[in-house]
Amino acid sequence: MAEEGRSVGEEEPRGKRPAAELRLFDTRTKAAVPFRPRVEGKVAMYVCGVTPYDYSHVGHARAYVAFDVLFRYLKYLGYEVNYVRNFTDIDDKIIKRANEAGEDALSLSSRFIDEFHRDMYELQCLPPTHEPRVTKHIEQIIDLITKIMDNGKAYTIEGDVYFSVDNFPDYLSLSGRKVDQNRPGTRVAVDARKRNPADFALWKSAKEGEPSWESPWGRGRPGWHIECSAMSAHYLGNIFDIHGGGKDLIFPHHENELAQSQAAYPESEVKCWMHNGFVNKDGQKMAKADKNFFTIRDIISLYHPMALRLFLMRTHYRSDVNHSDTALQFASGRLYYIYQTLHDGEETVSLYGEHKLENSIPADDQKLIEENHSNFLEKMSDDLHTTAALDHLMKLQQKLEHQKKKQSQKQQQQQQKKPEDYIQALVALQNEVTDKLSILGLMPMSSLAEALKQLKDKALKRAGMTAEQLQQMIEQRTLARKNKDFAESDRIRTELSALGIALMDEPTGTLWRPSEPELAEGS
Incomplete structure (x- = not known):
């Protein structure tokens, strides 16, 4: 059972190991290396979590979506x-925010854990196996500090305990930094009592009004870095397979x-x-800290959560993502296209629900x-x-849409519900797309119909209009086209396009969907 856990959707599909060996980029060796877990068939993975003193921002979403993809x-x-x-x-940071709000520090952090x-x-990140809190593992932290001191790698000063970097020759082996790059005072205040300015706190002596715990060095609380060492060892042992986090954690935290x-x-x-x-x-x-962030709540108030997830996944996890409204709008439009194609395919296949589909899949579709x-x-x-992977999947998506249209035309010609080769192909294509989207965590928790409605509602909100107001503009354009006033018709289409609304003229009337804008190179 996961501490603080909750389920998200259904269990993702399982498969077989691919012929291509799994390779993951290792920061320490600066190379993609074959992944071979310590215990065959089992993986032990630790990812550094949030410091919960506020709502989580899109940078947090970047990290936890990336490692959720790995988990899945x-x-x-x-x-x-x-x-x-x-x-x-x-x-x-928690103590400071709690003091400003007149709130108990542990109450504040617990509240923002719930918000996280x-x-x-919403982002469909599966719950981890364990979600330990520092305050529940003080005993393990004290034991680890004691062991470090017993080994002569730490020292005490007036109730504080510091790690001695001079007594650990392999220091900076992860980041590859040089000692002279560690400028004291850039992250924390300089403490003249330390033997080396690079020494870092393992235990901080208690200050008035702050939460504290008993220890062999007096009342106090843990330093930041020791917490993850203690909790990872407690749940995974001293040797484990994967340790993850944002690249800003390489130094000093992971080092x-x-x-x-x-x-x-x-x-x-x-x-x-x-x-x-x-x-x-x-x-x-x-x-x-730089006050240049959007919270996850900010974004999903205007975009479907799966649009944010897709936006983040369109850039390789090790690369930086450039936040822009255009890129988010593109992800939203692309997601709508994916879900609409799948929804249309479901409706088409449902017409043959009572028939046993025995025809084989055409060879070219099976090959695809x-x-x-x-x-x-x-x-x-x-x-x-x-x-x-997503780019290649879109080719299959386009084939799925083509297959659906092909079946629709065939049905209109025959005016009967007779399963054919193309229906079998449609089912197989539909299953392949759905399977891969599920592995990536991109299938909605709701029905496709409900997800499409949610995407449209978000698009209307971004456009600052109601469904009724949009319908009025569509009717105005229909009248303009009827009167052959094509300049007015084009004006309305262009105006709506600028608001993120795309119009499609069909034999049954004009429909609309969230638009998919052109992206600049590298977006």
């Missing part, structure tokens, strides 16, 4: 995954974690260190499905190249 894909390959993602529920879970649910863990237990090892890229706004990393399956496994096994 490992499960699809048949691995049993022990996925641990923590909460740093006591921290300077709501965001992850210090590695040093602490090996200082206590020299055999400690992470097989693969993985780090995701940032979400940038105006060329800078999106961060609360097999090629997509192989391509999907190849791209995903190459360090999770979701961008390439």
Whole structure:
């Protein structure tokens, strides 16, 4: 059972290991390496979680969607995954925010943990196996600090405990930084009592009005880095397979974690260190500290949560994502097209629900499905190249739409419900697309019809109009076309397009959908 856990949707499909060996980029070796778990068939994975003092922003979504894709894909390959993602529920930022709000620090962090879970649910991030909180693991943290001190790698000053980087020769082996790059005072205040300015806190002595716990060094609370070392070891052991987080954690957080863990237990090892890229706004990393961020709530108030997920997945996880309304609108329009095609396919197939479909799938369609399956496994096994996998999947989506139209025309000609080869192909294509979208966590929790309605509602909200107002404009354009006033007709279409509304003229009338704008190179 997952601590703080909750279920999201149905269990994703499982499959067989691909012919292409799974390779993941390891930050420490700076290379994509074959993934071989320590225990065959099982994966132990730790991802650094949030410090819950506010609503989570899109940068957080970037990290947890990226590692949710990894979690889902490992499960699809048949691995049993022990996925641990923590909460740093006591921290300077939490204490500061709680004091400003006149609220208990642990109450505030607990409240924002609940809000984080709501965001992850909306983004369809599967719950980890464990979600430990720092405040529930003080005993393990104290034990680990004690072990580090016993091994001569830490020292105490007036109730504070510091890690001694001079006594750990392999320090900076993860980041590859040089000692002179560690400028004191850039992240925390300089403490002249430290033996080396680069020494970092393992335990902080208690301050008046702050939460604290008893320890061999007096009352206090843990330093940031020691928390993850203790909790990862507690749930996964001293040697485990994957440790992940944003690339801003490489130094100092993960560097210090590695040093602490090996200082206590020299055999400690992470097989693969993985780090995701940032979400940038105006060329800078999106961060609360810089006040240049959008919360997940901000975005999903205007866009469907799956549009945000797709937007994040369209860029490889190690690259930075450039936030823009155009890119989000593109993701929303693309998602609508995917869901509409699947929904239309479902309706077509349902017409033959009582018939036993015995015809074989045409060879060219079967080949296309097999090629997509192989391509999907190849791209995903190459360090999770979701961008390439999604691009190839769109080719299958287009074939699915073509097959649906082909069947529709055939039915109109024959005026009868007779299963044919193209229906079998439609079913197979539909299943392949749905299967791959499910692995990526992109199938909606609701019905496709409801998801389409939600996407339209969000588009109307972005456009600042109601369904009734849009219908009036459509009727005005219909009248203009009837009167051969094509300039007015084009004006209305262009005006709506600028608002993110695309019109389609069909024999039965004019329909609309969220538009899919052109993207600039690299968007």
